[in-house]
Amino acid sequence: MTKYDKKDYLKFNMKSIVSKLSPPQLIMIVFFILIIIGTALLMLPVSSSGPHSVTFLDALFTATSAICVNGLVVVDTGLTYSTFGQGIIMILIQIGGLGFMTLGVIIAIVLGKRIGLKQRLIIQQTTHSNSSSGLVKLCLYIACIAFVFEAVAVCVLTTRWMAELGLKDAFFHASFYSISAFNNAGFSIWSDSLSEFIDDPVVNLTIMGLFISGGLGYIVIVEIFRKRNWKKLTLHSKIVLVSSGALLLTGFLLIYALESMNPDTFGQLTWSERLWSGWFQSATARSAGFNTIDINSMLSSSQLVLILLMFIGASSGGTGGGIKTTTFFVLLLATFTTFRGGGQIHAFERKIPSETIMRALAVVISSLSFVFLVALLLTVTEGIHEEHFMEVLFEATSAFSTAGLSMGLTSELSSVGKCIVIVTMFIGRLGPLTLAYALAKKKRKSKLGYAEDQVLIG
Amino acid sequence: MTKYDKKDYLKFNMKSIVSKLSPPQLIMIVFFILIIIGTALLMLPVSSSGPHSVTFLDALFTATSAICVNGLVVVDTGLTYSTFGQGIIMILIQIGGLGFMTLGVIIAIVLGKRIGLKQRLIIQQTTHSNSSSGLVKLCLYIACIAFVFEAVAVCVLTTRWMAELGLKDAFFHASFYSISAFNNAGFSIWSDSLSEFIDDPVVNLTIMGLFISGGLGYIVIVEIFRKRNWKKLTLHSKIVLVSSGALLLTGFLLIYALESMNPDTFGQLTWSERLWSGWFQSATARSAGFNTIDINSMLSSSQLVLILLMFIGASSGGTGGGIKTTTFFVLLLATFTTFRGGGQIHAFERKIPSETIMRALAVVISSLSFVFLVALLLTVTEGIHEEHFMEVLFEATSAFSTAGLSMGLTSELSSVGKCIVIVTMFIGRLGPLTLAYALAKKKRKSKLGYAEDQVLIG
Ligand SMILES: [K+]
Ligand SMILES: [K+]
Numbered sequence: 001m002t003k004y005d006k007k008d009y010l011k012f013n014m015k016s017i018v019s020k021l022s023p024p025q026l027i028m029i030v031f032f033i034l035i036i037i038g039t040a041l042l043m044l045p046v047s048s049s050g051p052h053s054v055t056f057l058d059a060l061f062t063a064t065s066a067i068c069v070n071g072l073v074v075v076d077t078g079l080t081y082s083t084f085g086q087g088i089i090m091i092l093i094q095i096g097g098l099g100f101m102t103l104g105v106i107i108a109i110v111l112g113k114r115i116g117l118k119q120r121l122i123i124q125q126t127t128h129s130n131s132s133s134g135l136v137k138l139c140l141y142i143a144c145i146a147f148v149f150e151a152v153a154v155c156v157l158t159t160r161w162m163a164e165l166g167l168k169d170a171f172f173h174a175s176f177y178s179i180s181a182f183n184n185a186g187f188s189i190w191s192d193s194l195s196e197f198i199d200d201p202v203v204n205l206t207i208m209g210l211f212i213s214g215g216l217g218y219i220v221i222v223e224i225f226r227k228r229n230w231k232k233l234t235l236h237s238k239i240v241l242v243s244s245g246a247l248l249l250t251g252f253l254l255i256y257a258l259e260s261m262n263p264d265t266f267g268q269l270t271w272s273e274r275l276w277s278g279w280f281q282s283a284t285a286r287s288a289g290f291n292t293i294d295i296n297s298m299l300s301s302s303q304l305v306l307i308l309l310m311f312i313g314a315s316s317g318g319t320g321g322g323i324k325t326t327t328f329f330v331l332l333l334a335t336f337t338t339f340r341g342g343g344q345i346h347a348f349e350r351k352i353p354s355e356t357i358m359r360a361l362a363v364v365i366s367s368l369s370f371v372f373l374v375a376l377l378l379t380v381t382e383g384i385h386e387e388h389f390m391e392v393l394f395e396a397t398s399a400f401s402t403a404g405l406s407m408g409l410t411s412e413l414s415s416v417g418k419c420i421v422i423v424t425m426f427i428g429r430l431g432p433l434t435l436a437y438a439l440a441k442k443k444r445k446s447k448l449g450y451a452e453d454q455v456l457i458g
Numbered sequence: 459m460t461k462y463d464k465k466d467y468l469k470f471n472m473k474s475i476v477s478k479l480s481p482p483q484l485i486m487i488v489f490f491i492l493i494i495i496g497t498a499l500l501m502l503p504v505s506s507s508g509p510h511s512v513t514f515l516d517a518l519f520t521a522t523s524a525i526c527v528n529g530l531v532v533v534d535t536g537l538t539y540s541t542f543g544q545g546i547i548m549i550l551i552q553i554g555g556l557g558f559m560t561l562g563v564i565i566a567i568v569l570g571k572r573i574g575l576k577q578r579l580i581i582q583q584t585t586h587s588n589s590s591s592g593l594v595k596l597c598l599y600i601a602c603i604a605f606v607f608e609a610v611a612v613c614v615l616t617t618r619w620m621a622e623l624g625l626k627d628a629f630f631h632a633s634f635y636s637i638s639a640f641n642n643a644g645f646s647i648w649s650d651s652l653s654e655f656i657d658d659p660v661v662n663l664t665i666m667g668l669f670i671s672g673g674l675g676y677i678v679i680v681e682i683f684r685k686r687n688w689k690k691l692t693l694h695s696k697i698v699l700v701s702s703g704a705l706l707l708t709g710f711l712l713i714y715a716l717e718s719m720n721p722d723t724f725g726q727l728t729w730s731e732r733l734w735s736g737w738f739q740s741a742t743a744r745s746a747g748f749n750t751i752d753i754n755s756m757l758s759s760s761q762l763v764l765i766l767l768m769f770i771g772a773s774s775g776g777t778g779g780g781i782k783t784t785t786f787f788v789l790l791l792a793t794f795t796t797f798r799g800g801g802q803i804h805a806f807e808r809k810i811p812s813e814t815i816m817r818a819l820a821v822v823i824s825s826l827s828f829v830f831l832v833a834l835l836l837t838v839t840e841g842i843h844e845e846h847f848m849e850v851l852f853e854a855t856s857a858f859s860t861a862g863l864s865m866g867l868t869s870e871l872s873s874v875g876k877c878i879v880i881v882t883m884f885i886g887r888l889g890p891l892t893l894a895y896a897l898a899k900k901k902r903k904s905k906l907g908y909a910e911d912q913v914l915i916g
Binding site: 258299300301303304305308331332334335337338339342354355357358359361362364365366372375376379380384385386387388389390391393407 | 759761790796797820822823837847848865
């Protein structure tokens with residue numbers, strides 16, 4: 001210790017450790033620390049509405065679910081947590097949602113070259129270091145857009161709820177739901193989510209507007225506002241918009257047709273309630289996680305449709321999860337092209353690079369394997385009999401794709417089950433992102449060029 | 459009608475119709491006609507063991523299941539059909555199994571160039587016409603191999619069962635089970651399949667030897683017999699052998715570990731019965747369809763493992779179904795390579811062509827979509843509540859992948875449900891094959907070369 005004193009030495013050491021970590025490792029650690037801080041805050045007596053503090057595992061579950069904008073809950077958010085605790089959850093959601101959106105956009109910038117004029121300009125600044133001015137600027141842009149969307153929604157919802165709840169309470173509820181919706185978190189203070197407002201146009205349109213926008217992602221939102229012309233949009237935005245629209249419509253038609261046969265849901269609803277809830281349930285499955293009809297009362301066929309919609313999820317560079325609409329689109333396109341005899345895989349007069357297709361393949365196969373593994377583990381740890389298998393499949397998909405819908409298994413989980421779901425939420429949220437980041441950075445060239453050989457498929 | 463008389467005219471017309479059909483269409487029509495003939499024969503009073511003939515729908519179901527070597531049954535084969543009827547089923551299985559094996563090998567020849575010396579020699583003859591001498595030769599080879607395998611098994615099983623059943627009955631049972639096993643049909647005359655022989659080494663080894671060999675396929679069998687040297691095997695055979703072995707072992711370990719916790723199955727078995735049945739259930743799920751323990755008594759976690767094994771299935775150019783071991787291997791390999799930063803996808807020092815990977819992608823995405831659709835349809839038509847969802851998922855996968863295992867739903871199907879399963883068995887068996895054939899024949903070159911554009915994935 002001749003040249004440095006102890007403080008400098010530690011500082012130097014920390015720096016060298018951080019610089020040795022890969023960006024995905026760094027991201028993982030940052031979010032892990034955020035979850036630990038969130039857990040500690042939620043365990044404070046002041047966070048709890050009752051006489052007892054929330055247990056460590058339940059607080060950890062809530063914090064992970066909030067940071068990962070998942071929305072699965074082991075305890076009722078409205079009843080268990082005080083206003084302070086709910087405020088903490090709100091902040092965790094905002095940090096998580098903005099953090100993931102920003103990360104998604106950074107990866108987009110690193111990966112893509114023609115995503116948009118604005119993005120192209122910041123490329124040089126953002127690819128080099130973690131603290132360049134370009135990155136700060138980007139974060140500010142994203143935060144601004146989120147703030148504008150959320151602020152408008154808070155005004156609308158406060159006005160809507162003022163008469164019933166009073167100004168203060170209406171404002172708090174409006175803030176909580178706006179943040180929860182734009183970030184596709186799906187956390188709710190009311191126990192029945194938004195079932196009370198099943199055919200309320202103001203609540204439906206505001207909440208759906210928020211989570212659909214958040215799900216489309218920053219790049220698409222910015223492009224729509226700047227270009228206002230379909231032809232000028234980038235391939236990414238076109239694919240996101242077309243597949244999101246198609247999924248929304250397909251989901252609505254299927255849920256509407258199937259639930260029309262269900263005396264427990266649509267059987268008790270008016271025409272207007274059916275139409276609103278059909279759209280809402282179709283949209284919410286793709287990562288938002290609110291609901292206006294009881295998921296458990298739905299037909300198993302509708303639940304199967306919800307599982308598919310959750311698995312697909314929202315779009316890259318947004319606040320939603322799942323394998324992403326673009327992945328789904330690219331896979332279907334590649335399949336159709338192969339069926340028609342192969343050749344160039346293209347959409348909207350642009351060729352999709354073969355690397356992109358391989359990435360989509362890797363994402364879907366690893367996601368399927370992961371959901372399968374989680375479902376298998378939960379079946380074992382929760383001692384699930386075949387009668388409850390669908391709940392497990394639903395839960396595993398929901399946890400992985402950050403959808404946050406549940407058929408009721410979450411609140412009945414054993415401690416081991418809770419731990420599995422916590423890890424699933426974490427990996428489900430960070431996995432695809434860090435995978436994409438890893439792929440964007442690393443580019444392995446194989447040294448050996450092997451001779452080709454045929455393998456029979458199918 | 460100056461030049462031709464009517465008969466010639468009709469003949470000429472038929473010829474021109476046949477020549478206009480694509481090979482996949484022709485295959486579909488031939489198998490459709492075979493199913494109709496089988497149905498008619500099974501509806502004869504003499505085919506039934508009872509006073510009434512089998513109904514049209516049940517006969518159609520049985521004929522389709524037999525021709526498609528599936529093994530799902532709506533009526534008990536041993537109790538409903540007379541010895542004559544069982545003989546018809548046996549013949550249908552043999553025709554179906556050999557037919558599909560031959561088709562698979564022809565596609566292999568058309569697709570592959572370096573699959574084996576023998577195959578390379580017949581290429582020119584088989585690619586041109588449907589009736590060349592090369593094709594006939596190939597069919598004879600395949601029939602010979604099947605006959606040798608089955609004849610040996612018939613001798614072994616007749617000897618094993620002679621004391622209990624008498625020579626005549628033992629021979630009939632041995633013939634039925636040998637044909638059913640080599641062709642991966644899974645049809646059984648005994649109601650409890652092979653549960654009676656749960657730890658009988660002779661029955662276990664003979665039946666498993668037959669269906670595993672049949673599942674490996676003609677090319678692999680021939681290569682093993684001719685080359686007897688791992689290094690000399692083609693890439694296809696290496697991948698088939700490695701992935702079949704790995705799946706067999708993984709399936710055994712999982713089923714053994716999981717069922718050890720089950721008082722209804724392993725809880726009632728001796729050590730030797732557990733070991734034998736662990737291997738048997740792992741092997742049978744990959745398209746054979748026999749069982750030595752009751753599938754319905756197994757834990758839902760084991761049933762989930764069986765669903766995965768059934769979906770993967772056996773190998774191309776064999777008598778089994780599913781997406782095929784090679785498809786599974788190629789997809790996992792492509793995923794791992796992409797995770798590690800991309801580059802050439804290779805195995806055993808050979809590059810896997812990108813076309814092959816696209817074909818694997820197309821097979822898995824279309825198969826997943828199809829099974830999902832069938833499960834959704836059955837959930838609706840059978841009015842399935844969530845408690846019975848696993849049975850539906852199991853049934854849909856089993857029907858698609860020609861596994862033929864059932865948790866019991868088959869015998870409870872409505873008429874519409876039966877029709878759905880019939881169509882699923884047909885498409886599940888013919889779909890991947892004709893897809894492969896169509897791809898082998900057709901080679902579309904796109905005229906337009908679009909510019910590449912980036913899309914975000916994951
Ligand atoms: K969510
Ligand atoms: K079978």
